[in-house]
Amino acid sequence: MKNLWTEKYKPSKTGEIAGQQKAISEALAFMDSFEPGKALLLTGPAGTGKTLLVETLARERSLLLLQLNASDSRNAEGILGFFEDSTRTKSLFHSGKIILIDEVDGISANDKGAVSAITKIIKQSLYPVFLIANDPWAAKLRPLRPYVKMVKFSKVHSSSIEKRLKEICEKEGISVKGTVLKDLARWSQGDLRSAISDLQTVAQGKNEISEEDLEILGYRERESSIFEILPTVFKSRSISASRKAIQSVDKDPDEVFWWIENNIPLEFPPEKLAQAYDLLSKANMLRNNVAVQQNWRFKAIMTDMISGISVVKGEAHAPHHGFMMYQAPQKIMMMGRTKSSRAALNSLCKKIGGVSHTSTRVVKRDYLPYMRIILKKEKPAETHSAFSVNFNKEEIALIVKV
Ligand SMILES: Nc1ncnc2c1ncn2[C@@H]1O[C@H](COP(=O)(O)OP(=O)(O)O)[C@@H](O)[C@H]1O
Ligand SMILES: [Mg+2]
Known part of the structure; x- marks a missing residue:
């Protein structure tokens, strides 16, 4: 062929x-x-x-x-x-x-x-x-x-991929504008075959390609910040425009969910609030399904659903609209603050899991509650060697606290 x-x-x-x-x-x-x-x-x-x-x-x-x-x-x-x-x-x-x-x-x-x-x-x-x-x-x-x-074999380095793509374009007589080849190289994640076939999809039959031509691949054109996309998500009145904005942001849709949730009161008039939160609560069920069923399709559906927030809003405005100072969601700020103790807890659960031959998740869900009760009763202890794991003082504190 x-x-x-x-x-x-x-x-x-x-x-x-x-x-x-x-x-x-x-x-x-x-x-x-x-x-x-x-x-x-x-x-x-x-x-x-x-x-x-x-x-x-x-x-x-x-x-x-x-x-x-x-x-x-x-x-x-x-x-x-x-x-x-x-x-x-x-x-x-x-x-x-x-x-x-x-x-x-x-x-x-x-x-x-x-x-x-x-x-x-x-x-x-x-x-x-x-x-x-x-x-x-x-x-x-x-x-x-x-x-x-x-x-x-290792992944092919993205600069080598870019170089290959450039050579192909030269041989095919295609002139290249902007960062198209760099983008293709980056997206292929070291898979040179898929980079070349993506290039063919984008460029065959053309004598010039630019970044807009990449849309055919359904990739994000470029990463946007959350502050750039929120106005579109809230004000565009088009699900597809909102969805595109959400897909282009440098954050997980899960996180975008919380940004939307947190800023609804800024954008919506009181009479529309119930409808907005109703949509989000449905999206939230899908969000939970992603975790419970480990099925990532729900994430895509969830993204479609939160994209609908622009349509719910329609022409309506909050009483004080105009320039918006969007607020970072409390949940994410809190996650940021507790990041180090969550990491510590995770590694502790991993340590326990190693002894009990269970996953970190199971340790967290099934073991920790009981360990907490036991350790609370037996305090104050400097170290503890129950459950065949040696815990130090900090680790005990961590378990007791959660
Ligand atoms: N390291 C490479 N150098 C040059 N071309 C490559 C390289 N890796 C893949 N390709 C291109 O991708 C195509 C598929 O590569 P292939 O060797 O079949 O990959 P795999 O590692 O999956 O066996 C090749 O025919 C070639 O066009
Ligand atoms: Mg092969």
């Missing part, structure tokens, strides 16, 4: 791969001193050049690449059927071969046969075997450990 820019602008030599110097030299060393029985396991985030490295190695050295992907059948039979003979026989037209089993994380955890088939291939292959997995710590890869050497 040459019409994909990720294919069109794919490096053809290992020397052209962005970053990953250490991984590349480890792979070259592995090839040069290859001995059967050990494979190279490339791990790391998506879009950083893992598959690319194996492909370019094969191309550079005129080796036949035998590649098994996630879309191929990868049970034991499939793996052995594909590789078993070819790993032990010579290639007619190439000087050698490279065996690649890509996206190993995708092999079913229940399929123990598949993992032992891979082991078998590693043991008997006369040619270098590469495995690729995103997550090096996946439990199902454990049986492979003795047979692999691990090589880590």
Whole structure:
């Protein structure tokens, strides 16, 4: 598919791969001193050049690449059927071969046969075997450990991504305005594949791109401060304008919720207050669902809902409208003040969790109330070694206080 820019602008030599110097030299060393029985396991985030490295190695050295992907059948039979003979026989037209089993994380955890088939291939292959997995710590890869050497890929640095994007634009004859490429590089979070395909989405068929063109990707154009967006949120009378403003702010929607809640009395006339708080209380239920059900979709719905505050307000004004001095919500100021003691409590709960083999959250919810009662009864104590954890005076105070 040459019409994909990720294919069109794919490096053809290992020397052209962005970053990953250490991984590349480890792979070259592995090839040069290859001995059967050990494979190279490339791990790391998506879009950083893992598959690319194996492909370019094969191309550079005129080796036949035998590649098994996630879309191929990868049970034991499939793996052995594909590789078993070819790993032990010579290639007619190439000087050698490279065996690649890509996206190993995708092999079913229940399929123990598949993992032992891979082991078998590693043991008997006369040619270098590469495995690729995103997550090096996946439990199902454990049986492979003795047979692999691990090589880590890192995220591609955003300045290298920007440079790549610039080269592509030059070759495509696209002139670039403003910070478009920097933004794309930053948003891709080290994933060069997605940066290039985002660029293609934005730029294909154009001879000039600027920041407005990025809107098609649904990203925030730039970060705004909460004081810049609150007037829009309260006064725009358009849900979509409000939503866009909330999405562009450098704060979590959760925090925006409290800013809105705190400033409603400044913006709304008394007769509209009930309606405004009613909307917020519904949004608040969704906010709570995010935490309780660990479902982040609720956050998006919550954001849509608080965006509606501009419509509730409509043409109405508070009696003293005009220039607004928006107030920071008490809740957030308080969270700021108690940040250090909350952090201390969290780390204490983590310590207890380590002994009781429970999560910090469970310790907080189920253990702390009882510990508080016990420790209160037994005071004053300098230290306490109940529950198999040694608490010092400060820690006891912290537990008793919450
Ligand atoms: N380090 C890199 N240098 C140059 N291009 C890269 C790099 N990483 C990814 N790419 C681009 O992204 C595409 C996909 O990369 P790929 O190697 O398949 O990523 P993955 O690490 O997920 O296997 C490549 O074809 C290439 O166009
Ligand atoms: Mg890949």
